[in-house]
Amino acid sequence: MTISRQLHPQTGQSETGTSGSGLTVTGKAHFQSHYIPNTLDEQKKVLSAIGLSSIDELFHDIPESFRNPSLNLPGPLSELEIQQELTALASRNRSLNSGPSFLGAGSYHHFIPAIVKALVTRGEFLTAYTPYQAEASQGTLQVIFEFQSLVCNLFGMEVANAGMYDNATALAEGALMACRVTKRNKVVLSQTLSPAYEQVIRTYCQAQGIETTTASPEYLNIDDEAACLVVQYPNFFGYIEDLGAQSETAHDHGALIVVSTDTTALGMFNPPGHFGVDIVTAEGQPLGIPASFGGPYVGLFATKEEYIRQMPSRLSGRTVDSNGNTGYVLTLQTREQHIRRERATSNICTNEALYALAATVYLAAMGKQGMRQVAELCYQKAHYAAAKIAELPGYSLAINGTFFQEFLVKCPTSPVEVNRRLLERGILGGLDVSDKIPSGLLLCVTEMNSRDNIDALVSALSEVS
Secondary structure (H helix, E strand, O other): OOEEEEEOOOOOOEEEEEOOOOOOEEOOOOOOOOOOOOOHHHHHHHHHHOOOOOHHHHOOOOOHHHHOOOOOOOOOOOHHHHHHHHHHHHOOOOOHHHOOEOOOOOOOOOOOOHHHHHHHOOHHHHOOOOOOOHHHOHHHHHHHHHHHHHHHHHHOOOEEOOOEOOHHHHHHHHHHHHHHHHOOOEEEEEOOOOHHHHHHHHHHHHHOOOEEEEEOOOOOOOOOOOOEEEEEEOOOOOEOOOHHHHHHHHHHOOOEEEEEEOOOHHHOOOOHHHHOOOEEEEEOOOOOOOOHHHOOOOEEEEEOHHHHHHOOOOOEEEEEOOOOOEEEEEOOHHHEHHHHHHHOOEOOOOOOHHHHHHHHHHHHHHHHHHHHHHHHHHHHHHHHHHHHHHOOOOOEEOOOOOEOOEEEEEOOOOHHHHHHHHHHOOOEOOEEOOOOOOOEEEEEOOOOOOHHHHHHHHHHHHHHO
16 A cells, blocks of 8 residues: 655645545545545445445455555656666567568558558547547548448448457457347357457357357358358468358358458458458458557448448448538447447447548558559469478478468478577567467468568578478
């Protein structure tokens, strides 16, 4: 328990009090911590109403040794010293700009045009708040509207929302939405879905009593009780599955199909909407957002117009005012928890507006041709790397099929050892997936990897073997 000494706001006299409960105090006046939003009198009324005499009694279930632990904080530092210490701590991490990287699995190293940061860091956007008051938020609402429009174009879908926290939560919300639409309580997950996404979906479904099962992408065992089939395109291992056949199978059983896609791949592959899918999500990170050691990111979400009222998150719409001028508003807000409370489609009503703006600027700056060029570079470089690695003694491609920028390699030794040896040479290797594929290493090649980078990777792998 720490002791604070401050001047009382009314008396101006010095006083001492605890920063624990705020009730045990000494001095001429009671001390109220600045971090406690209610007064001492209010606390006493609350305790009295629930039949307790102290805050310690309220937290009685917590062992006493954990309630108010002593904090062994170091002495104060100057701003310069703090900057130096934080820089030293950050230097322990290996940034993607410090050498060749072949790590993907959901977070990708792509080039970000300078215009993205230049616009995102403008004060009008950097300090923008939730656009409840449309008359004061026209710029933000217009950005969201343009973002939604671009996402629809990218996915080949009819309507998109204002964004989600990330792709994992977007995909989980897509599964819940499918349950609402079909009025069923069973979600079928493809075995080639990202393990991280699968865990989040299972967590969301468990809380609502929704059953989750897995299915092989080759033999989709969907029954007539399934609300949806959840697949990934390209799948977790980077390979392209027959999305048209999967969509048809799901629909034959009255289920929806929910697809997690790679935004960069859509620069050259048919969009999910081409295959008649019902809900599409994606991680917006590849669209002008740095990897940032895992976040924050922005989730993309789109669906068919017939399901719009079951779609989670916000929706920005364009209209005209009484003078005929174009205006933007938050529309269909009856879906949101601040209006419908427990009957809302989702409790997510915060969109990642700043990163939605980044994705919007990136897509607008790149255009169709730019997106296609990036996708083709990723595809060609990944296939060059895969062909070279497959020629190495002891190495082979674990899956035969069409892949985009990621591919699965079987190593002659433990992937952990392979990555350790690569790191010694300044190369960040792939993801160890040996829990799914024996000696499996998932490698990713993007437009950021030069031919020299790839040749250095191949040379290093040959030395490891």
